Amino acid sequence: MHKFDKIFKHKLSHAHTEVAAHNWEKIVSRLDQADALKPRVWPYRLALTGMAIVLLMVGTTWVSNSLQYSDLTSPTAKNQINTNSNKGDTYSLTSSQVAIPYADNTEIIASGSTDGINNSSLSNDLNATISTNHAVDSDVRSIKNFAASINKDTPITPVDEGAFQTVVLESSIKNANIQIAPLVSPNFDAVISNDEHLISDVIASSNAPQTIKLPALGYQPSTLLAIRRKIKSKPTSKTTPACPFTLNGHMKSLEVYVSHDYISKSLSAPDEFVNVIAERESSESAMYSFSAGFRFGYMIAPRVNVHLGANYSHMNEKFSYVDPESVQERTITIKDYIYENGKIIDSLVTTETIKLPGTSTIKKQNSFTSFDIPILGRFTILGNRNISLSALAGPIINVSYGHKGMIIGTDLKPVDISDNQIYKPQLGVRLYSGISLAYHLAGDLDFVFEPHARISFDDVSKDNYPIAQRHQSFGVHTGLRYRF
Amino acid sequence: MSPLIINGRTEKDLIQACLRGERQAQMEIFNMYASKMMVVCMRYGRHRLEAEDILQDSFVKIFTHLHEFEYQGSFEGWIRRIIINTAIKNNQRKSVQYEDIGLDHVHEESADPDVFSTLSEEELINIISTLPDGYRMVFNLYAIEGYNHREIAHILNIEESTSRSQLYKARKLLQEKVFELYQQAV
Numbered sequence: 001m002h003k004f005d006k007i008f009k010h011k012l013s014h015a016h017t018e019v020a021a022h023n024w025e026k027i028v029s030r031l032d033q034a035d036a037l038k039p040r041v042w043p044y045r046l047a048l049t050g051m052a053i054v055l056l057m058v059g060t061t062w063v064s065n066s067l068q069y070s071d072l073t074s075p076t077a078k079n080q081i082n083t084n085s086n087k088g089d090t091y092s093l094t095s096s097q098v099a100i101p102y103a104d105n106t107e108i109i110a111s112g113s114t115d116g117i118n119n120s121s122l123s124n125d126l127n128a129t130i131s132t133n134h135a136v137d138s139d140v141r142s143i144k145n146f147a148a149s150i151n152k153d154t155p156i157t158p159v160d161e162g163a164f165q166t167v168v169l170e171s172s173i174k175n176a177n178i179q180i181a182p183l184v185s186p187n188f189d190a191v192i193s194n195d196e197h198l199i200s201d202v203i204a205s206s207n208a209p210q211t212i213k214l215p216a217l218g219y220q221p222s223t224l225l226a227i228r229r230k231i232k233s234k235p236t237s238k239t240t241p242a243c244p245f246t247l248n249g250h251m252k253s254l255e256v257y258v259s260h261d262y263i264s265k266s267l268s269a270p271d272e273f274v275n276v277i278a279e280r281e282s283s284e285s286a287m288y289s290f291s292a293g294f295r296f297g298y299m300i301a302p303r304v305n306v307h308l309g310a311n312y313s314h315m316n317e318k319f320s321y322v323d324p325e326s327v328q329e330r331t332i333t334i335k336d337y338i339y340e341n342g343k344i345i346d347s348l349v350t351t352e353t354i355k356l357p358g359t360s361t362i363k364k365q366n367s368f369t370s371f372d373i374p375i376l377g378r379f380t381i382l383g384n385r386n387i388s389l390s391a392l393a394g395p396i397i398n399v400s401y402g403h404k405g406m407i408i409g410t411d412l413k414p415v416d417i418s419d420n421q422i423y424k425p426q427l428g429v430r431l432y433s434g435i436s437l438a439y440h441l442a443g444d445l446d447f448v449f450e451p452h453a454r455i456s457f458d459d460v461s462k463d464n465y466p467i468a469q470r471h472q473s474f475g476v477h478t479g480l481r482y483r484f
Numbered sequence: 485m486s487p488l489i490i491n492g493r494t495e496k497d498l499i500q501a502c503l504r505g506e507r508q509a510q511m512e513i514f515n516m517y518a519s520k521m522m523v524v525c526m527r528y529g530r531h532r533l534e535a536e537d538i539l540q541d542s543f544v545k546i547f548t549h550l551h552e553f554e555y556q557g558s559f560e561g562w563i564r565r566i567i568i569n570t571a572i573k574n575n576q577r578k579s580v581q582y583e584d585i586g587l588d589h590v591h592e593e594s595a596d597p598d599v600f601s602t603l604s605e606e607e608l609i610n611i612i613s614t615l616p617d618g619y620r621m622v623f624n625l626y627a628i629e630g631y632n633h634r635e636i637a638h639i640l641n642i643e644e645s646t647s648r649s650q651l652y653k654a655r656k657l658l659q660e661k662v663f664e665l666y667q668q669a670v
């Protein structure tokens with residue numbers, strides 16, 4: 001080092017000087033302003049969280065009210081009528097135990113009694129409250145198919161064949177020589193037997209309540225109770241199943257959607273570039289962003305769908321930068337009048353040129369576009385004939401990533417981003433997750449409302465560029481889904 | 485090395501408190517470094533008012549970007565870098581013209597240490613602040629901060645030869661002013 005430089009460095013490296021108090025006051029004032037201008041991300045997150053909580057609460061309530069047929073598999077229901085049952089015992093199944101999974105406008109009570117013939121027979125009242133608004137049909141031609149499909153291992157099987165509904169209860173009544181007693185409600189057929197073919201025949205024989213004496217059936221391991229609801233009111237629609245995503249089958253679907261997106265951008269860099277980050281944050285501001293796309297869906301199992309599609313996302317940003325090196329030249333013309341005795345006798349024109357530094361502002365609209373292929377799995381958490389709630393997740397494979405506009409470069413000067421010097425041409429794989437709420441508009445058409453997040457684990461900036469930039473995207477898809 | 489304790493809190497505690505937006509902690513950080521950093525600002529600024537502007541801009545940046553400090557180096561070093569960057573940026577806004585002169589056959593005079601011993605730190609800062617903007621920037625970056633000409637050329641977006649010539653002229657001017665002051669003093 002030059003001796004001269006060394007002396008200066010030595011003398012000034014650890015020098016101190018007084019700092020006036022007004023400096024801190026001005027800093028505080030500017031910090032207060034900066035705090036006031038900070039983007040309020042938390043209300044957005046709070047709103048999303050709140051929405052998720054509300055959806056979950058609604059869903060939970062819904063499940064408990066409408067989808068409790070699964071409770072029938074519980075030991076309580078299964079064992080209520082069992083080998084220890086005695087003559088005269090009374091059983092009452094609650095609605096939570098015998099609830100067909102479709103909410104009803106009308107409640108129907110079905111009662112049946114059994115009267116034993118031999119010593120170990122039963123005489124029980126069986127009450128079942130069934131809530132349903134599902135359209136049923138008086139057509140019983142399919143009942144044989146239903147009866148044939150009864151699985152004895154399943155304590156209760158709600159069967160929806162589109163035309164009618166039947167609930168089958170299985171109990172473990174041995175030695176049950178059972179007689180079907182008169183049914184109280186004309187709206188139900190109730191048959192108790194351990195012979196599924198017999199049930200089938202009984203139900204198929206008549207739509208009217210009836211009493212059928214069943215022969216002694218020996219020591220069968222179980223007895224079946226079939227309750228079939230008949231028509232009470234006209235079907236609302238024969239073609240609208242309660243929730244299309246909770247049924248068996250290989251349903252296909254196509255959905256189209258658009259979404260307003262909120263992009264959370266983060267910049268990070270080594271300490272020496274902190275100034276660059278500050279300049280970038282002050283020169284770049286978010287504008288409207290959106291995404292749109294379509295997805296094909298295929299049901300691989302009840303409640304489980306896979307989706308494959310294409311998604312286009314467009315993020316806009318405003319770049320505004322005052323170029324300190326710009327100089328504006330202004331020419332000022334001054335005209336002076338020369339008076340004599342109150343009259344103008346001459347004029348003098350002078351022209352002056354002044355230079356104004358830092359008067360040029362560069363304004364650009366930056367845009368970042370991505371074309372992605374989402375591969376998603378969707379699980380229908382709950383659903384009824386009007387609405388269904390699903391959770392989605394899966395990878396999004398980026399096909400191309402485009403960018404144009406300007407940013408502040410590492411030398412604190414504006415640079416063009418159209419080429420691939422700063423940003424990657426492809427982003428790799430990101431994660432998509434969302435909650436999809438579908439309203440069944442018509443037989444095959446759903447309105448879809450889907451809050452979602454696209455999570456990036458990698459930067460959009462190139463790995464060798466010192467300022468790392470990462471985007472996380474949040475939005476709400478709204479669109480239509482057609483099932484075929 | 486034991487951590488620095490200020491009012492019962494370590495520097496890291498204060499940084500964490502600043503991140504939570506505690507004004508008191510921010511003030512303690514400011515009080516801790518302001519007097520030292522003001523000297524840096526005065527070296528880069530033309531006068532005290534400009535130095536104060538640089539100091540204020542820098543501390544606003546420091547507090548708004550504190551979350552980017554990664555504890556990889558000293559906090560003071562991080563602050564100093566922000567001050568210098570802000571000063572450079574401030575200087576660029578003034579659209580400084582960097583003059584390039586030939587350096588062929590240039591002979592630099594050596595400084596007499598006795599001359600400097602009579603000058604106070606404040607006098608030296610005043611001498612630096614009288615330099616033209618371009619000279620002052622290059623001299624500060626090269627002589628005090630320790631950057632080489634290639635780095636300075638990159639930082640200021642000038643040619644390396646320009647950086648060399650500016651440094652040469654800066655030294656020459658400084659020597660003249662130092663001798664002037666010395667002669668006045670004796």
